[in-house]
Amino acid sequence: MDIMKILNTNRVILNMQAKNKTEAIEELTDILHKDGAISCRKTFINDVWQRESEGSTGFENHIAIPHGKSAAVIHTTLAIGRTQHEIPWETLDGSKVRCIILFAVRLEDQNTTHIRLLSQVAGALADDDIIEQLLKEDSPQKIVDLFSQYAESGVC
Template sequence: MDISNVLSVKNIKLSMAAKTKEEAIEELTELLVRDGSVIDKDEFIRDVWLREEQGSTGFENHIAIPHGKSSGVARTTLAIGRTQHEIPWETMDGSDVRCIILFAVCLVDQNTTHIRLLSQVSGSLADEEIIAKLLVESDPQKIIELFNPEDEDVKA
């Protein structure tokens, strides 16, 4: 799957102001509201928190992958943010979070596209070289490219 179908440079924010988990989710959701992917901000954020209650979405190596499957989402989209401050977040390795990958999933995609996307992103995050680049890369387009499998033909 070409990640650029669900992630655009306008939904990547490399100097987030957020200092808390709540602020981070709010700040990234605002990007998705602006691009029309999220049509009901309150409902979407509520669904993200419902998912968070089931178990933390903190990954490891300073990364979190919160997500919400919601009728407040018009089209499945990702937003990526990097914080200026480490954010306390329950992670698998106990690290604070500096990079958040927010999944906004429309209900029609919850059992298909969502699973493929999550699998593709987590597969990329299993590569320490990709994580290292994700935490320092300053070009949003190159961040998108980090999540596209190298063997896949990327369509413009």
């Protein structure tokens, strides 16, 4: 599955109100629920926290990539959010988080699609220019386009 088939501007919020990890996960889950990607907010959040208990999903460069593999997911997708506040999160480089990419994965996709999508996102996040734009860009469409251009470049 191509990341561009699951990412849209309805799932990008660039002015999150969250001030901590819990609020960030809940705010992005609300977007997924409102957009029809998940059927049960509570079940999905519990599954995200289950995954967090297994090890931090903090990346580096102010990015976190939490994910929930859940029966509550109607179709595998992701939501991208950028906070107005730096959020403490266990990251590889010790940085506080400003951009969260929340994966919502159907149980049926957990060993296939999930791995490919995670690989595509991680590959994009290896590009310093993409990270810089994720942290600055004010247009949800331009955030979606970042991943689209990366995928079209054949790098991933």
